[in-house]
Amino acid sequence: MIHEIPNPCFPHRRSRPRGPSYGDYRGRLMSLTTTANQSDVESLATDKLADLLAARYASPAWAIFFEVSNATGYKANRHADAVAVGIWPSRGLSILGFEIKASRSDWKHELSNPRKADAIFKYCDHWFLVANPNVAELSEIPATWGFLEYRNRTLKETKTAPKLEPSPLTRDFLAAIIRRAQEDAPRWSELKKARAEGRAE
Secondary structure (H helix, E strand, C coil): CCCCCCCCCCCCCCCCCCCCCCCHHHHHHHHHHHHHCCCCCCCCCHHHHHHHHHHHCCCCCEEEEEEEECCCHHHCCCEEEEEEEECCHHHCCCEEEEEEECCHHHHHHHHCCHHHHHHHHCCCCEEEEEECCCCCCHHHCCCCCEEEEEECCEEEEEECCCCCCCCCCCHHHHHHHHHHHHHHCCCHHHHHHHHHHHHHC
């Protein structure tokens, strides 16, 4: 699971663990620069893998959300580490799902119950494992999954994700995506304050 990343700009937000939003990863690009000077076969923490994923599926072509549930309220019982939604019709408006695994033990735990991803997998056009080197063997990757592996300071598509036959989106899942987008977006009052401060300068 993705660990909570403190956001000093929004201290009022809920405290349950959640992954970085599209906006969160920008503030950590300096740490990625440091990482780039290290070994190409190093292992990254889960949040750094999420940073690279956010950079790969960035606006304006994509909207990416982390820790997306299959529903809201009492119906929410499964989460995807990330979901990316294509914005440009020319690219098919695809929905991509991701499981992020930083360690071999984390991946083996996932393999023990691979069907737990089905609650969100069924809505996706493609599904990927995102992992460090030596976390997963190609032979272990389910036939319906692709594999984005951290190599040479970026994510390489080691295994192509096949096109799936997604189920129609339900209102439950749509509500979960919208809630995540709302939680990740700056509040209107904060935007007004930032604009006012900018004009004052």
